[in-house]
Amino acid sequence: MSIPLPLTPAQVKSFHDEGFLIAPNVFAPADLEPLRREMAVAIDRKACELQADGKLTKLHAELDFDHRLAAIYRDSKENGEAIMRHLEGLRGGGFHAPEMFDVIAHPRLLAAVSALLDTEEIIASSVYRIRPKLPNLGRGIVPWHQDSGYLAASCDQHLIITCWVPLVDATVENGCMQILPRTHKGRVAEHRTGGNAGFLVIEDQDLPADPRRAVTAACPRGGVVFMTNRTPHCSTPNYSDHIRWSVDLRYQSAEVPNNAGLWPELEELGDLATPGFDEKVTVACYPPEADFVVQSRQHPETVTRYEEYVRRREVYDKTPVPFSAYGRWPKEATVAK
Ligand SMILES: O=C(O)CCC(=O)C(=O)O
Numbered sequence: 348m349s350i351p352l353p354l355t356p357a358q359v360k361s362f363h364d365e366g367f368l369i370a371p372n373v374f375a376p377a378d379l380e381p382l383r384r385e386m387a388v389a390i391d392r393k394a395c396e397l398q399a400d401g402k403l404t405k406l407h408a409e410l411d412f413d414h415r416l417a418a419i420y421r422d423s424k425e426n427g428e429a430i431m432r433h434l435e436g437l438r439g440g441g442f443h444a445p446e447m448f449d450v451i452a453h454p455r456l457l458a459a460v461s462a463l464l465d466t467e468e469i470i471a472s473s474v475y476r477i478r479p480k481l482p483n484l485g486r487g488i489v490p491w492h493q494d495s496g497y498l499a500a501s502c503d504q505h506l507i508i509t510c511w512v513p514l515v516d517a518t519v520e521n522g523c524m525q526i527l528p529r530t531h532k533g534r535v536a537e538h539r540t541g542g543n544a545g546f547l548v549i550e551d552q553d554l555p556a557d558p559r560r561a562v563t564a565a566c567p568r569g570g571v572v573f574m575t576n577r578t579p580h581c582s583t584p585n586y587s588d589h590i591r592w593s594v595d596l597r598y599q600s601a602e603v604p605n606n607a608g609l610w611p612e613l614e615e616l617g618d619l620a621t622p623g624f625d626e627k628v629t630v631a632c633y634p635p636e637a638d639f640v641v642q643s644r645q646h647p648e649t650v651t652r653y654e655e656y657v658r659r660r661e662v663y664d665k666t667p668v669p670f671s672a673y674g675r676w677p678k679e680a681t682v683a684k
């Protein structure tokens with residue numbers, strides 16, 4: 348295992364001043380290969396299943412991970428959507444093979460997160476998302492928002508770090524992110540429901556700065572775009588011929604409210620959670636999904652291993668929690684974007 352390289356003090360300062368940091372070479376190119384390969388296997392499996400059901404005629408098995416799903420989608424929107432839903436799961440982080448966990452718990456990534464959070468005690472969130480942004484498809488275009496727009500208001504003033512990890516070189520052409528710098532220290536802006544593809548949106552007049560000041564966050568594969576939960580960002584269309592694959596992961600200090608220690612203890616029959624569990628988890632910044640300890644110097648025995656991470660995710664997915672990511676923003680966007 349290579350020795351984790353933390354960020355330089357100048358990079359850490361830049362993150363806190365600007366609200367984001369683009370760090371190349373967090374991962375070695377080979378580090379992301381197992382995840383890309385396993386996601387390709389998952390696509391293949393689902394495509395074969397659709398073929399066996401008589402829904403899909405052409406497998407496009409000769410195409411690589413960066414092109415195959417786009418070709419399947421071009422043949423049939425329904426099949427393309429079915430495969431994307433399969434990968435995304437209930438809320439966007441459905442894919443949880445060991446290769447995904449290895450990226451979430453990667454020592455070099457955790458060293459960088461630890462430097463940015465200034466703690467060794469790190470909680471990872473299940474609120475990670477897999478994003479296949481297909482060429483010329485509106486669904487992957489994410490309108491202006493702050494990640495706090497989706498989280499509990501009680502966590503607005505805490506720091507939760509989004510690590511945006513491209514699985515291909517992310518460029519303007521294939522629809523990398525745009526980020527509004529130096530605007531992450533104020534209140535969370537007004538978000539509205541009904542943005543593109545059902546996302547929340549901050550309308551231009553409600554952004555904390557002129558969107559023309561946005562920085563283009565191109566990032567090579569192996570690099571990471573780090574952002575705070577109050578950093579406004581969006582992403583643009585993919586005009587390339589390949590899929591802009593990315594995953595975004597989230598981390599916070601163990602001092603920030605979380606549900607890492609809470610289990611619902613499902614009853615055998617009916618899968619009903621222990622009474623009161625739903626109220627308890629509302630302490631977390633995103634109550635419906637399972638947080639877990641990913642690094643701890645003080646209590647290394649609490650660090651979550653792969654099997655427990657999977658179990659926590661499954662159990663939370665079955666547990667109705669009275670929290671909606673859209674609940675805090677009752678107003679619809681005035682213009683559908
Ligand atoms: O991947 C994208 O296009 C948007 C990502 C995003 O909003 C996030 O990582 O928080």
Ligand SMILES: [Fe+2]
Nearest residue numbers: 492493494580
């Ligand atoms: Fe976001």
